[in-house]
Amino acid sequence: MILGLISKLNQWCLNLPFRLHWFFVIFTAIIIPWLTANHPVKAQKGEWYPFSNFPMYSNFEPTAYYVYITDQEDKPVGIAPTFGSWPTAVKKAYDAKLKAHAKTLLNKKGKLGKPSKDMTTEECRPVGDAILKQLRDASKFPEEVKKHSGYRLYQMDIYLEEGKITQKPKLVGEV
Amino acid sequence: MIQKITRIWRYCFAFEPIQHAWWETFLIRAGIAYAVWHSCKDPRSETAQPVPHGLTAWGVDFTWLSNNQTMTWLVPTLAICLWVYVLLPIIGEALKKAAWVIDLATAVILLFPLWISLGNGTLINSQGAMNHTTQIVTTALLGQWLALAWSCYRRDPAKLPRGYNSQQLAADWTRQLMMATYVVSATTKLIQSHGNWLADTPYFGLQIAKSTGQAFYEWLSPPDNAAWLSQFFIDHPHLAQVMLGVGLPLELFAFLALYNRRSALFFGITLFIFHSTITEVMNLNFFYHKLLLITLLVNPSWWLVMAARKLVSAK
Known part of the structure; x- marks a missing residue:
């Protein structure tokens, strides 16, 4: 049979x-x-x-975020003309590093592996600094990069508050 | 009733191998060549491979694709290869017995654009973030190359499946690979969301807000997507489920597009609308997907010629 x-x-x-x-x-x-x-x-x-096997938008979560870059005076800087990259790529690279870093942190139970969503601003800083440094050093447009004395990376958290979409920035990197 | 449904189903999805005319395969190659040219003609902005991916993880260096000096010889060479790839098989179509020699020459020439396209995509994805913009272009080229290589191996066109010649086989295999990308995406979507995909779709509003922000900070210019939809989806969750729910079966059953020209037309148009909607809402381009859907599935030239022939014969 x-x-x-x-x-x-x-x-x-x-x-x-x-x-x-x-x-x-x-x-x-x-x-x-x-x-x-x-x-x-x-x-x-x-x-x-x-x-x-990437499934675009496979998991819709009640929170989201994106990143953006400013100069030292918090004036936004165009990511494409300055670094030759784009916000989605910067966010994905930042997110990947953030998750890798989260694995080295202690969670609430005192064990290794903290959820990246629970990371404090201070815990995000090494990752944000590293991403900014990588962007600055590998930029295709070094002349554009030199126009500003330094850069800041912000993480814009998006979540629902009483049924309304709310956005709140936090400083996660500076070079 | 059941008989009627069966009849409609058979009409829509009867297996009728698509035997393209020589000018159709010419237009298909032209569409693919344009997509390759458009995606590879400029030097890359990525000058390093900080997170090796794919071939770069095996030690292959593609950073030379960002070198302006290299591009001075690479771009003309790419252009020549693509022109030859588009035009040479026309001679092959005319030849009956030695057509495999033309296939061999085309397959060899196609290796260069394939390598450049593969290099471009791999380099982009070696920055620590995944990008799927040009994945469909390299996949289409791979489909073309595999079919030509197989035709050379078989030599005799009579040994090719379903009575295809090498170019018809190339179009068929390219479609098969393209549709596989959609089926895989839908399957993984279902697996990773543990079947909850549809229930969570109202949160799509947050993704729209995210895309709107990202689009602004790219060039500091206001994005032209439908940003108002973000709160709208939150306020009307059932509408969000209906609107987004359509996309999943479309991707999951994309293989039905392979059955005949009618199903290819249906899936070509609906997937085109699907991508255009995402472009409108999320500010994501999908240029290559749309171009290749029009070229390989919608295939408007054939439908126009058929309509013209019908009109002429009716007179």
């Missing part, structure tokens, strides 16, 4: 149209995540360009 089932399954697979399509679905959804499971950066798990 089992052999019969296997034979039927084999026949079904042979008759399956678009076998390449299904191979790539399995390859991208199962094999790539398995091969990249040990990557130290969480965001890189399941990713091996151009293969990606």
